[in-house]
Amino acid sequence: MIAAAEDIQTLVAGCRQNDRKAQERLYRQYYHALGAICMRYTKNEQDAIELLNDGFLKIFKNIHQYDPAKGALYTWMNKIITNCCIDFLRKQQEVYFSPVEEHSEEVHLDNRALQLMDAQELLLLVRQLPPATQLVFNLHVIEGYPHKEIAEMLNMREGTSKWHVNEARKQLQKKLQVLAAAS
Structure with a gap:
């Protein structure tokens, strides 16, 4: 991850100006962390990489909406990536939710x-x-x-x-x- 808040601000400013080097640096800095999120929601690496790249496109397109006063850059990007994963699963028509009125007693893992x-x-x-x-x-x-x-x-x-x-x-x-x- 990027070490200093000043570096993050500089990086975000560059991305807001569509600076390809800043975008590449952001991508490289967060590739593994955000890629791990995509891997948790997909069945294979190819889908995860596609989701990650789609997510980064949305991040770059909407970087002007990021507000450091509301939270960390990683948290904001994580939300975008997670939403991309949810949308992907919906499009794949893999996820069907049936209503459940009650749940049984909570189970704890060993x-x-x-x-x-x-x-x-x-x-x-x-x-x-x-x-x-x-x-x-x-x-x-x-x-x-x-x-x-x-x-x-x-x-x-x-x-x-x-x-x-x-x-x-x-x-x-x-x-x-x-x-x-x-x-």
């Missing part, structure tokens, strides 16, 4: 099993979740969005968002138990 896994292994397990459950799990657990905001974003009830997170935890817990038993 921390011992999680400690034995690296991030790549965990990502592979998350990718095996049903698309809607995977999306809500990523938004809530990984990205930190509250259920209320997820419900608004995805046009669902807050209880449905909670159900998907709980369902993801149940499915991941089962997969972790199988892995723990095998080792």
